Amino acid sequence: MVLEAIHYRRGELSILNQLLLPQSAQYETLGGVRDAWHAIRDMKVRGAPAIAAVGCLSLAVELVHKDFSTTEEVAEFVHEKLQCLVSARPTAVNMAREAQELEVVFREMIRKEGSTATGVRDWLVTKIEGIPERDIQVNRNIGQHGARHIIARARDQKVVILTHCNTGALATCGYGTALGVVRALHEAGTLERVYCTETRPYNQGARLTAYELVAEGIPGTLLADSAVAFAMAQKKITAVVVGADRIVANGDVANKLGTFSLALAAHYHQIPFYVAAPSSSWDPKLPCGSSVVIEERTAAELTHINGQRIAAQGIDVWNPAFDITPVNLITGGIITELGVFPAANLTAAMLVSKS
Structure with missing residues (x-):
């Protein structure tokens, strides 16, 4: 059983509120972009692919229920809503990439002779509705490429994987990225065990990855x-x-805080370190990791657990949500839906693959 974090049918969107897991599995209805912005910002939904999907689907919900007089009016509305969604959690690039691509193809559609406001609105809704299925297929390809690469290096021995944060069905539209690789290894019968970190301070590993592993019978x-x-x-x-x-x-890779520490430890122990992500996580506009804007979260995430203060009153807090892992520590490679590439060669490989 693969868990479903997102439920959508035309005009209706609900998400599994991940703040309540694992104690309670409750779905929450999102009426539109503003609700999605808060859900993303508050981490009721998280994981870069899931953020992009929920954001775009929330726009589709609003479009279905709104009438427009002109194509220009639709374009202005879509641009404003997409920019709002991108601002919710700026470090993850997937929402920004989806927004950019949607606007490009949407404006091309508007320029077509005979286009109408209703026509371009309905076309965009249909295009957005294809995002979940596409994401699942991308994740399955990531899983297969990663599993084959790891199995080949392990010379057909059973493998033991260490992972961080939550990168499974709950962080995507289904199957997962890094946890998708784990799932593919398990399906192939080659996974002995996966170790998952608790992932403080938000405990995505303890609350979410552990929940997925137990639910799906993965050791x-x-x-x-x-x-x-x-x-x-x-x-x-x-x-x-x-x-x-x-x-x-x-x-260089921006990922959940603690990733850099894992990479350093893996390098010391000469353990291959892989990054699994869709090609939509690749951002060639930024030259290096120091260019990434790192989101900083509220102090309460560190000073409190379940509403109870655990830190001394008055202590200063620094709570970055992400860190940067330098390219030279990504020794296994970067696993994408297009294949596994050396981290230093990813940009060249992406440009060839997309040409």
Whole structure:
């Protein structure tokens, strides 16, 4: 059973509120873009692919229920809503990429002779509705490419994977990116075990990845973030596989805080370190990791647990949501739906693949 984080049918959108997991699985209706913005910002939905899908689908919900007089009016409305959605969590690039691509093809549609406001609105709704199916297929391809690469390096031995944060069905439209690789290994009968970190301070690993592993019968073990280096020394880890919120031109990767630490530990222990992400996470406009705007979250995420203060009153807090893993530490490669590429060669490979 693959969990479903997003439910959509024309004019209606609901999401599994991930703040309530694993204690309660409740779906929450999103009436439009403003609701989606808050759900994304508050992390009721998270994971770069899921953020992009929920954002775009929330726009489709509004479009279905709104009439327009001119194509220019539709264009202005769509542009304003997409810019709003992009601002919710700026570090992840997928929403911005979807917004850019939708606007480009949408404006081409408007320029066609005989286009009408109703026609271009309905066309855009249909195009947005194709995002979930496309995302699932991309994830399945990522899983297959990653599994084959890891199995080949392991010489057909059972593999043990270490992963970070949540990159499964809950973070996407289904199947997952890094956890999709784990799922593909499990389906192939080659996965011995996956170790998942708790992923403080939001505990996406403990609350969400562990929830997925148990629900789907995948052999998994939860460990503290601070135990990863020792786990690498003790547990015969075959490879580390993580996701990405943004991969820049030189191959540096922005991902959930703690990824950089895992990469350093993996490098010390000579364990291959992989990043699994769709090509939509590639951002060639930014030259290197230092160019990425890192989102900083509220202090309460560190000072409180379930509403209870655990830190001394008055202590200063620095709570970045992401860190940057340098390209030279991504020793296994970057797994995309197009194949597995050396991190330093990703931009060249993407340009060839998309030409």
